[in-house]
Amino acid sequence: MALIVQKFGGTSVANPEKIKAVANRVMECQKKGNQMVVVLSAMSGETNRFVDLAGQMQSIPDPREMDVLLSSGEQVTISLFAMAVKGAGLDAISLLGDQVRIQTDTMHTKARIKSIDADLIKGHLNTGKIVVVAGFQGVTEEGDITTLGRGGSDTTAVALAAALNADQCEIFTDVEGVYTTDPNVCSSARKIDRITYDEMLELASLGAKVLDIRSVGLAKRYKVPLHVRSTFTETEGTWVVEEDKTMESMLVSGVTYSKNEARITFAKVPDTPGIASKIFNPISDAGIVVDMIIQNTRAGDMTDMTFTVPSTDYEKAMEVVKKTAAEVGAERVSGDPNIAKVSVVGVGMRNHSGIATTMFHILSRENINIIMISTSEIKISCVIEEKYTELAVRALHDAFELEKDNLPTEE
Ligand code: ADP
Ligand code: ASP
Ligand code: MG
Numbered sequence: 001m002a003l004i005v006q007k008f009g010g011t012s013v014a015n016p017e018k019i020k021a022v023a024n025r026v027m028e029c030q031k032k033g034n035q036m037v038v039v040l041s042a043m044s045g046e047t048n049r050f051v052d053l054a055g056q057m058q059s060i061p062d063p064r065e066m067d068v069l070l071s072s073g074e075q076v077t078i079s080l081f082a083m084a085v086k087g088a089g090l091d092a093i094s095l096l097g098d099q100v101r102i103q104t105d106t107m108h109t110k111a112r113i114k115s116i117d118a119d120l121i122k123g124h125l126n127t128g129k130i131v132v133v134a135g136f137q138g139v140t141e142e143g144d145i146t147t148l149g150r151g152g153s154d155t156t157a158v159a160l161a162a163a164l165n166a167d168q169c170e171i172f173t174d175v176e177g178v179y180t181t182d183p184n185v186c187s188s189a190r191k192i193d194r195i196t197y198d199e200m201l202e203l204a205s206l207g208a209k210v211l212d213i214r215s216v217g218l219a220k221r222y223k224v225p226l227h228v229r230s231t232f233t234e235t236e237g238t239w240v241v242e243e244d245k246t247m248e249s250m251l252v253s254g255v256t257y258s259k260n261e262a263r264i265t266f267a268k269v270p271d272t273p274g275i276a277s278k279i280f281n282p283i284s285d286a287g288i289v290v291d292m293i294i295q296n297t298r299a300g301d302m303t304d305m306t307f308t309v310p311s312t313d314y315e316k317a318m319e320v321v322k323k324t325a326a327e328v329g330a331e332r333v334s335g336d337p338n339i340a341k342v343s344v345v346g347v348g349m350r351n352h353s354g355i356a357t358t359m360f361h362i363l364s365r366e367n368i369n370i371i372m373i374s375t376s377e378i379k380i381s382c383v384i385e386e387k388y389t390e391l392a393v394r395a396l397h398d399a400f401e402l403e404k405d406n407l408p409t410e411e
Pocket of ligand 2: 009010041042047048073135136149150151152153154
């Protein structure tokens with residue numbers, strides 16, 4: 001008998017028929033003798049609808065109230081799922097984050113899990129129930145509802161798999177696994193059979209939303225093998241696992257994009273020691289994560305500072321930086337929420353030159369202007385205008401021939 005955690009995303013539970021179909025799939029798995037823990041997202045579109053509703057009430061919604069709202073979508077799907085199971089004559093129980101005591105810190109809308117009460121779930125499993133847990137939510141020590149950040153149901157599933165010492169953690173979604181790029185953007189995207197945690201971390205951090213980055217970090221830390229696969233087919237998906245000797249790192253493992261980026265520029269700030277700290281401290285205090293940073297050294301004693309923040313934090317960040325601009329004596333601050341980051345990722349890049357130049361060449365051939373560039377050992381990212389995202393992704397995927405296996409050769 002195995003203990004299996006299965007997570008189904010929003011499109012997998014988008015309507016009553018789909019919820020019933022997913023319940024049938026889970027019941028089949030239980031009938032084979034397995035103990036089943038199911039993590040569900042809200043019906044697709046629901047969480048976005050809530051974000052939109054909140055925006056109609058307050059320009060920057062109160063974070064505590066936002067979490068009360070955002071967490072409600074998962075409450076709907078888990079209860080309907082439990083009813084579907086009971087309607088089919090088996091037993092299930094739906095549990096919210098606070099009932100499973102998924103305890104988090106107090107950072108509303110992007111809370112981090114601190115602990116989970118695994119015994120309570122085990123108790124229900126031992127009485128033969130399918131346990132259905134609301135993804136994406138937790139509770140603070142004080143009893144306030146929190147959410148884990150968009151896409152956070154993946155993280156709930158992996159955290160539960162780790163806490164329960166589950167035999168398998170399966171992430172069911174609307175594509176057949178992890179691809180070399182988003183298969184909904186590029187038709188020649190190729191499914192990857194096995195990928196290491198580290199490569200998946202890179203892909204997720206650069207925008208491949210098929211897995212929430214925090215779920216991958218947790219899976220790596222607790223050695224939980226993840227199987228990402230389709231809800232709608234029986235096909236084997238992608239295994240996210242530890243590196244082993246039979247796996248060679250691909251030269252370029254994927255092309256990713258993120259439209260969740262916004263640019264902010266401080267123009268003409270005094271180029272003096274401590275300026276970066278004065279600019280970035282208040283942003284970090286507001287709980288906003290800065291990604292790329294570029295500082296120009298200008299002639300004279302002034303400089304420009306440009307950086308990116310998640311577009312969901314753009315308005316909050318602009319409020320903060322307007323205050324800072326006055327304090328540090330910047331000539332002006334400007335921002336642009338309509339940018340995107342396109343990245344080429346691959347561990348094999350470490351020992352190969354020329355990837356960056358190919359990327360720049362392809363973007364220029366497509367007449368796409370590069371606004372910012374950032375590189376690390378295993379990735380190159382370019383910020384471009386958001387409207388060119390799909391064009392850039394397809395052109396780069398073709399240029400690096402990702403539709404074929406591209407293991408590095410000795411040539
Ligand atoms: P779920 O609601 O099941 O959590 P998501 O929408 O969060 O699903 O993630 C699945 C989507 O991720 C796919 O529909 C696809 O468009 C997108 N995606 C982006 N990059 C990739 C990639 N490299 N491989 C697979 N899917 C990707
Ligand atoms: N429903 C949440 C979201 O849309 C969590 C998730 O689907 O993983 O972000
Ligand atoms: Mg998701």
